[in-house]
Amino acid sequence: MARVWDASELSLDPIRSRAVAVVGYGNQGRAQALNLRDRGVEVLVGNRDDAYAELARADGMTVLPVGAAVGRGDVVLFLVPDEVQPDVYRAEVEPALRSGQTLGFASGYNVAYGFLSPAPGADLVMVAPRMIGRSMRELFVEGRGFPVLVGVERDESGRALETALSIAAAIGAGLPGGCAVESSFREEATLDLFSEHTWAPATVFILKAACEVLIQAGVSPEAAILEVYGSGEIGEIGRAMAGLGLAGQMRLHSHTSQFGHLLWGPRYDTPQLRSLMAEALARIQDGSFARRWQSEQAGGLVEFEERWRRLLDHPLFGHEERLYRRLGRVPSRAAATGPTTQP
Helix, strand or coil: CCCEEEHHHCCCHHHHCCCEEEECCCHHHHHHHHHHHHCCCCEEEECCCCHHHHHHHHCCCEEECHHHHHHHCCEEEECCCHHHHHHHHHHHHHHHCCCCCEEEECCCHHHHCCCCCCCCCCEEEEEEECCCHHHHHHHHHCCCCCEEEEEEEECCCCCHHHHHHHHHHHHHHCCCCCEEEECCHHHHHHHHHHHHHCHHHHHHHHHHHHHHHHHHCCCCHHHHHHHHHHCCHHHHHHHHHHHHCCCHHHHHCCHHHHHHHHHHHHHHCCHHHHHHHHHHHHHHHCCHHHHHHHHHHHCCCHHHHHHHHHHHCCCHHHHHHHHHHHCCCCCHHHHHHCCCCCC
């Protein structure tokens, strides 16, 4: 069983007197930097001089080139996207690292698969919120916490876990409802990829198929889209699952709905589904997915872009676009072809 620290067991003391350099001011970096600062921690932002740096300055942050921020920080939170981490690390972070620092990651991916191998001297920890950056910040402002996975890959100081838990406390796990759960770089990478390869994509494509079946049966595209996902009910169900449990949230539905869930739900849990999940997990654990993704990036993202094109060419997204434009929303085709958002 993993160790779990609830909010009352997490202390800010180990991080209070240490300067934290947040490298990368995207969604995760901005949320962590703002939350740390609001808990009284000294924060420096390391970022290239771009729109994210301008946002950091507008937020009142001290913004420095990456190497300068790393050099001044006692703790370095390396929060740039996974796909650029190795290059940024080798070019700008590693030359400025020194013994006695703590290097922290919010994702275990690059360390777990060996794409990034930090040199000895600094503590190497993982503090991985189970929450997107925007929601981290919103919950923090509301005084509510969230779960964070913590792990130690290298403990040079003998205090690496203490530091990781303190970072977790400062970014939000130390607020009511928050907690820290013992994990590792490898486990976090496995969990993250498993979600991204199983229930998350299955949800998207099942909802797409549901709309197709309804439209083919004569239901208007507008009504089908709003019923299946456009109303936002899915988000409310997700929040209910977090608060009441996976099955407990069903009690919020009508008896008719509950009976439909209990009658049809088990029929979707098929041997084929479990086999697909097992195959996805095997390719995550043996590193074959990571190698394929590395090769795809090196080759210019040809397959990546083609798969996006085939998805968005589906007629459903034309219906969605017309409906969402009328409602003042951003449709899939516009969202998917706009600027890439940092995680």
